[in-house]
Amino acid sequence: MSTASPIAFGEALRLWMKIGWLSFGGPAGQIALMHRELVERRRWISETRFLHALNYCMLLPGPEAQQLATYIGWLLHRTWGGIVAGGLFVLPGVLVMLMLSWLYVRYASLGPVAALFFGLKAAVLAVVVEAVLRIGRRALRNHFMVAIAAAAFLAIYFFKVPFPWIVAGAAAIGVIARQISPRTFEQASSTDPGAERHFVAGLERNAVCGLRPVVALMRREFAELLLARGETERARAVLEETLREAEAGGMSQLISRVQTRLAELQTSA
Numbered sequence: 001m002s003t004a005s006p007i008a009f010g011e012a013l014r015l016w017m018k019i020g021w022l023s024f025g026g027p028a029g030q031i032a033l034m035h036r037e038l039v040e041r042r043r044w045i046s047e048t049r050f051l052h053a054l055n056y057c058m059l060l061p062g063p064e065a066q067q068l069a070t071y072i073g074w075l076l077h078r079t080w081g082g083i084v085a086g087g088l089f090v091l092p093g094v095l096v097m098l099m100l101s102w103l104y105v106r107y108a109s110l111g112p113v114a115a116l117f118f119g120l121k122a123a124v125l126a127v128v129v130e131a132v133l134r135i136g137r138r139a140l141r142n143h144f145m146v147a148i149a150a151a152a153f154l155a156i157y158f159f160k161v162p163f164p165w166i167v168a169g170a171a172a173i174g175v176i177a178r179q180i181s182p183r184t185f186e187q188a189s190s191t192d193p194g195a196e197r198h199f200v201a202g203l204e205r206n207a208v209c210g211l212r213p214v215v216a217l218m219r220r221e222f223a224e225l226l227l228a229r230g231e232t233e234r235a236r237a238v239l240e241e242t243l244r245e246a247e248a249g250g251m252s253q254l255i256s257r258v259q260t261r262l263a264e265l266q267t268s269a
Contacts, residue, residue, distance in 0.1 A: 007044055009077050015042070016073065016085045020092035023065075025127035030065035030089075032131030035138075038072060045072060051139055059167070066090060148173060182228035219245065220258060236265055 015037060023030040031054065038044050050072075057067040066089050073085025107113040140146045148170055155161040155169075223238040239262055246254040 007076055009081070012073070012076055012081065013084055013088075016069070016088040017092070019069070020088040020090070021096075023089065023093060025124050025131055027063065027065040028131040028135070029124070029127040031068060032127075032134045034065075034069060034072070035135065044076065047138065054135075054139075144177065178224070178228070220254065220261075223261075232265065236262065239265075 019030075019033055019037060023033060025032075035050060039047055039050050053071050053075075054064070054068055057064040057071065060067055066086060069089040070082045070086035074082030077084075103113065104117065108117075136149070140149055152166050152170060155166055156163065219238055219242040223235045223242065227235045239258055243255065243258045243262070246258060
């Protein structure tokens with residue numbers, strides 16, 4: 001979001017209302033709709049910032065699409081922006097569900113109504129497929145990431161592996177593979193110069209919710225990403241913040257690792 005031409009709150013209000021009324025297709029369709037409206041059409045946030053926020057919300061318990069809307073609303077207009085975005089993301093859907101539920105209970109036996117619901121199922125399926133392709137093309141940037149996504153699908157669909165184990169396994173594979181081939185996980189440059197800084201700041205603010213260890217670990221991983229991109233000074237600043245976070249939380253192992261990494265950076269300098 002540009003500070004030179006701030007987005008009017010009324011304009012954002014109208015957009016969140018529109019997204020609320022058009023959010024069909026479950027989380028995949030909702031996330032794709034937000035991406036199309038916020039990133040592609042209006043360019044209120046960058047591609048990198050959107051994907052960072054999406055990845056973060058996917059790790060949190062609860063509906064990731066609503067969390068993403070609330071977070072982006074907060075980014076644009078702070079507290080009231082988050083409240084409006086989160087509220088309007090839910091309320092129109094509630095009204096639509098009430099209307100469709102009443103229609104189904106009263107007239108489900110009628111041929112035209114049954115045909116209506118059958119057509120809705122087909123349309124929603126098309127929305128979900130299009131949404132998966134849209135987000136997948138942007139998030140899966142190479143064959144290795146596509147292979148991880150395919151393996152996750154096979155694990156959850158055919159082998160019924162619990163979702164938390166899939167997330168943990170994908171994260172572990174990513175950490176190990178990035179040590180072997182850092183270029184595989186390089187991020188595209190952001191059109192928003194403050195994207196990474198705001199993302200890390202958002203992680204820090206969530207530490208007050210009992211997520212301090214997770215925040216510290218993610219900050220450390222973010223520092224490693226900066227190092228892989230050659231941004232040594234920024235990585236050093238993030239590591240120093242991570243060290244203070246770890247010391248405040250009494251995380252002895254993380255303190256030792258961060259101190260070792262800082263010493264390596266000092267030696268290489």
